Amino acid sequence: MNTEKHGFKAALFRHETVLLFVVVLEWFYFNSVGPRFGSVDNSFDIMRHSVEIGLLALAMTPIILTGGIDLSVGSLLGLCAILFGKFWRDVGMPIPLAAACTIGVGALAGGLNASLITWLRLPPLIVTLGTFSLFRGLAEAITRGVDTFTNFPASFLFLGQERWLGIPAQAPAFIVVAIGIWLLVHRTTFGRSFRAIGFAPEGTRYAGIPVERRLALVYVLAGMIAAIAAVIYTARLGQAKADAGMGYELFAITAVVLGGTSIFGGVGTVQGTLLGVAAIAILNNGLVHARQPREVAGMLTGVLLILALASSILPKILATWRARRQTSLNKTPVTT
């Protein structure tokens, strides 16, 4: 199965290397267009804005590796942000306890996805489409569409807006989660089993791996990471509203697919996802510096997703074309 060639030339044409080149190119282009783009302040700004989407993309990577998808992470971010505000303001919990409870809610919500997907063997697509609507609807119902949570203490806002040891304060949390997911996917037998499930779920079952438990793990993990992202989002903006994280699932999926993870499952890396997040974050921020309206960034993300998908299956299409030409050249009359 492992046909990767080693050596300098092979490394040069790896997906991640090409993507890294694209990211660097992007950076230099926007640096030449927007005068303030390259400053340290702006680089930190890009980092701050990409943490939440980056967390969701990290959570999405193992899910897509197993051949699944989770459309509900953006809505869950909204619901968790609201509940975090509710725990703090209305229940009167201290911030750390409220954050812990929020992560618990995230785990529960992920558990709902997981139980429907594994016990009833329902397709992840339709389950998470339902919870996509359910979680956002609950957030709207709890706030009645108008209530917002603000006036968080400065010690909490520090996490989202200030610097710690010279870097944005939320960066350490992101780095910890990123390392955790990288270890899980690339350095444990769990990560191996995610890929195996993505290639052939039935075969994996016969190989003695508890497919259901592994699947449940990735969806619950995604719920918890979405809750962490919700807390960081609230700290960055200083407020929690029912529309928090709307459309973030698209950015997360785009980052993962752009990072070289196959949407059909089985192939992909965490470092690719991180580069995908960087590419999207730089594009979004750079377009603002190039004085383009915000809608263009959203539009380009959609186009980028289609292009990334198309390029990822290009080798497969070429192979089938070649095979078809072969068969039409050696065509023999069919007698059956």
Place this chain on the structure above:
Amino acid sequence: MKRHFRELSVAAALLLVLLALAVLAPAFYQPQPLLSLLTREAPTLVVACGMALVIICRQIDISVGSQFAVCSVAAGLLAANGWPLPLVSLASVVFGLIMGAFNGWLVAGLRLPSIVVTLATMVTWREALRWLRQGQFVNLPDGTQWLGLSQLAGQCMLIVTAVVLLVALALATKHLAAGRFVYAVGTDAEAARLAGIRPQLTTFSVFAFMGALVGLAAMMNVVQSPQVDPKSGSGLELKVIAAAVVGGVAVSGGRGKLWGVFVGLLLLACISPALTHLRIEAYWEKAIQGAIILLAVVADGVRNRKETV
């Protein structure tokens, strides 16, 4: 009887809701509000029929809401420029057809998964529309609303159009070869190919047809008001997927009946007025919609499990 069990159980649920409304909120049955409720749902029914075909073909299309908005605004602009209404309707259908065919090309031609493709086109069309129009409403010229007829005649015409289309499609999926192809491809694309059906062509056609139906539905929506809202159709995809799933269309493909979709849509359409009449706040609508989708797929999942065990 047994073959229609799933649809009949939804119909029973609908009857229960209607009975509950008759007892608790008889105001629901006043002719004028009821007629406008049905008129509002007529375009949704048209889109839901298309979505049912897409899901039966074991695909999904979540870009219909954005297609709907693009077609609505395009139709409004053409009408405002003085195009005759029949030509505007045709243009709207063609716009939809092109967008649907684009999805179909990506899904059937390049073999990309429909969920991600339509997620991408959903955002692309929606943001492109926002960028080009900056959220402006389109004012329609006089004589566009209700096609220049009286309101009652216009409402009846829209409802009749939607129902005629539903009946035609229900018959076509049952009795025409092209209709059976959709079921065959949704059940097992490889078996369908061996039986001489071209699965990719069928999938492409279903997406293109879906787009055309969205164009028609957009036109049916445009003639209902004196202005075109550029945000119209947001959330439409969830509404029609919910209607199809509640109406017994299996998300695993190959199973479902269009009259079931009709009943499912009516059931969902009664929820929002029922909420108002029963004094539950309207903010719950989205959450209840999500819960109903989950409930419907769970019911199907439990049934499938019993069958396979």
